[in-house]
Amino acid sequence: xxxxxxxxxxxxxxxxxxxxxxxxxxxxxxxxxxxxxxxxxxxxxxxxxxxxxxxxxxxxxxxxxxxxxxxxxxxxxxxxxxxxxxxxxxxxxxxxxxxxxxxxxxxxxxxxxxxxxxxxxxxxxxxxxxxxxxxxxxxxxxxxxxxxxxxxxxxxxxxxxxxxxxxxxxxxxxxxxxxxxxxxxxxxxxxxxxxxxxxxxxxxxxxxxxxxxxxxxxxxxxxxxxxxxxxxxxxxxxxxxxxxxxxxxxxxxxxxxxxxxxxxxxxxxxxxxxxxxxxxxxxxxxxxxxxxxxxxxxxxxxxxxxxx
Numbered sequence: 001x002x003x004x005x006x007x008x009x010x011x012x013x014x015x016x017x018x019x020x021x022x023x024x025x026x027x028x029x030x031x032x033x034x035x036x037x038x039x040x041x042x043x044x045x046x047x048x049x050x051x052x053x054x055x056x057x058x059x060x061x062x063x064x065x066x067x068x069x070x071x072x073x074x075x076x077x078x079x080x081x082x083x084x085x086x087x088x089x090x091x092x093x094x095x096x097x098x099x100x101x102x103x104x105x106x107x108x109x110x111x112x113x114x115x116x117x118x119x120x121x122x123x124x125x126x127x128x129x130x131x132x133x134x135x136x137x138x139x140x141x142x143x144x145x146x147x148x149x150x151x152x153x154x155x156x157x158x159x160x161x162x163x164x165x166x167x168x169x170x171x172x173x174x175x176x177x178x179x180x181x182x183x184x185x186x187x188x189x190x191x192x193x194x195x196x197x198x199x200x201x202x203x204x205x206x207x208x209x210x211x212x213x214x215x216x217x218x219x220x221x222x223x224x225x226x227x228x229x230x231x232x233x234x235x236x237x238x239x240x241x242x243x244x245x246x247x248x249x250x251x252x253x254x255x256x257x258x259x260x261x262x263x264x265x266x267x268x269x270x271x272x273x274x275x276x277x278x279x280x281x282x283x284x285x286x287x288x289x290x291x292x293x294x295x296x297x298x299x300x301x302x303x304x305x306x307x308x
Contacts, residue, residue, distance in 0.1 A: 097128040183260035185240035190268045200269030203262055208270075211250055216273040218282030220250055225276045230286035233274070238267040 069085060076083035087095065101109055101123070109122045146152045154162065191197065205214060211221035222230055231241050242263050245253035254263060 098126045099124070183264055185236045185243060188236055188239045188264050188267070190235040190271055191265060192268075196265045197269050197272065199262065200265035200267070203258065203266040204269050207254070207258075208266070213278070215278035215281075216270070216276065217278040217280065218285075222285045223282040224270050225273045225278050225281060226284050227274065227288055227290060228284035228286045229289045233271075233289035233291065235267055235271055238270050239263060242267050242270075 065088065072086070073083045101121075106121060111120045111122060113120070147155055204212075204216075208221075211219060212224050213219050216224040218224065222228075227233070229237070231237055231246065241251065243253065243255045243260075245251045258266075
């Protein structure tokens with residue numbers, strides 16, 4: 001009794017703590033917050049109840065059939081006649097759907113001619129086959145009337161056109177809510193914003209440093225800190241290279257991987273690396289490029305090397 005009392009108080013205190021946490025801390029989204037949860041529960045309950053009723057009905061039907069057979073068997077024994085069990089419901093359905101001719105009555109459907117003693121039976125098509133054939137004819141007539149004569153229901157082409165129209169409307173809605181950034185190699189401009197350059201540096205360290213080194217001195221890729229450029233040294237050229245990549249090299253296209261805004265920031269950071277002269281840099285590659293104006297911003301070489 002003592003242990004039960006301690007357990008009861010412990011559970012009560014735990015429940016209080018949990019309740020206090022749920023009151024003071026905003027609850028996270030879960031399955032219980034789904035507004036359709038009650039509907040799903042009710043539908044699932046009805047479905048399970050229907051299955052249970054069906055199982056009970058099948059069981060009761062089997063019990064009734066068993067009791068009827070036992071009663072018929074006892075009646076046959078009292079009358080002194082042999083007991084012949086009646087076919088079950090499924091046996092009767094099977095027999096009617098196929099309409100088999102018993103072996104002892106095959107003589108009535110045997111043709112008069114024979115081939116080397118082989119006789120031919122005049123069997124007819126089973127009812128299920130002829131019934132299905134009639135249903136297909138009725139369906140084809142109804143399909144022709146509703147889809148092609150009266151035009152009550154849409155044809156396959158009309159359904160396709162409707163689905164394409166719906167998809168286009170959804171695409172237009174998506175584009176309206178998520179407009180594409182109007183930044184490309186034709187209108188991009190280098191940024192001097194410190195936060196944008198910091199983001200560009202982080203992107204460079206995460207995605208570009210493996211080929212160009214953290215200081216831009218070049219490794220697999222070319223040196224980005226000198227005045228020689230293989231694909232142009234303007235902000236538009238650098239943005240184009242970042243966006244579309246260079247075919248046949250390790251420089252992949254980053255379009256679709258990072259946003260145009262981030263491509264602009266990392267291109268601006270690459271442009272700002274020019275003239276930093278990192279130690280043990282790779283030899284110049286490409287053509288000499290001297291811009292008319294100095295880069296808009298230079299990364300702090302002391303901070304850059306310290307962070308490396």
